[in-house]
Amino acid sequence: MAINAHPEFIEAEKKFYAAQNDEEKLKAMEEMLRYAPKHKGGQSMLLNLKLRYKKLREAIAIQKKKKKSSSGGKPLIKREGAARISIVGMTNSGKSTLLKELTGAKIEIADYEFTTKKIEQGILDYKGVKLQVIEIPAIIKDFYMKEKGPEFLSAVKDSDLVILIYGNEQERKLVFEELYKNDIELPIIYYKKFSDIDIEKVKDLIWNNLNLIYVYTKQPGKKPAYPPIALKKGSKIKDLAGNIHKDFLKKFKHAKIWGKSAKHEGMQAGLNHILENGDIVELHMN
Ligand SMILES: Nc1nc2c(ncn2[C@@H]2O[C@H](COP(=O)(O)OP(=O)(O)O)[C@@H](O)[C@H]2O)c(=O)[nH]1
Ligand SMILES: [Mg+2]
Missing domain, CATH: 3.40.50.300 (P-loop containing nucleotide triphosphate hydrolases)
Structure with a gap:
């Protein structure tokens, strides 16, 4: 684009267009500035280039500041609940x-x-x-x-x-x-x-849209407990058991299921059974 440009300038310009990120662009622009034609005919191009260089440098500085403040510092608000x-x-x-x-x-x-x-x-x-x-x-x-x-x-x-x-x-x-x-x-x-x-x-x-399910637990002979427990979609009985208590996993014998994931009411299932929204699960322990 430049008239009577140095071959170095043309090289730098190529680097600019090939740059993969802003830092690379900035470096290429520094080189372009160094070799840009300084004669009268190139003045408006030089000015334009300087302006673009300044803008990009500022943008990079802001990005860096942003990264710093979003990675450091304690969050403004504590997480609560299932989501x-x-x-x-x-x-x-x-x-x-x-x-x-x-x-x-x-x-x-x-x-x-x-x-x-x-x-x-x-x-x-x-x-x-x-x-x-x-x-x-x-x-x-x-x-x-x-x-x-x-x-x-x-x-x-x-x-x-x-x-x-x-x-x-x-x-x-x-x-x-x-x-x-x-x-x-x-x-x-x-x-x-x-x-x-x-x-x-x-x-x-x-x-x-939350990618969660809720399931009810119950004890033999009792009604389902309220509130239900929220789990990620695709969770298995072992996730539920682990969620309640570590010991539940160790002592697990089998579960009985009512609801969508049960082929029939009170179906017996093992740790790898995948739960569905609204299921009722009775855990039997050793
Ligand atoms: N007509 C109408 N006005 C509403 C509705 N919801 C909120 N407003 C009014 O819009 C203004 C801004 O509402 P607000 O909830 O404070 O908006 P925010 O600034 O986004 O938190 C208030 O005067 C509300 O009373 C609505 O469904 N219909
Ligand atoms: Mg508001």
């Missing part, structure tokens, strides 16, 4: 309202911007399973550069599911980009702002 769900969206999108509807948390809801400056949380009781729902303060462009942005984002990263509330397509994209730019690649439920969906349906939708 964490993060509600994200721009300001006034109805995040606090949804959090309140899902969990009954007492939080401030007001129609002025940026009401929530810290993470709010509540516990959603789904058929006896406790799930942590948190509300992240309003997402804005380049969120990670804002005060506490990295900490808020790492709370999202530490979730099992994201609910992204949006008003229009542009908002949806902006919030998604902010998550994506920060390597948050979690399952997302897109929730249109102020949509009047039955809250029980929203709870089911959340549960169905």
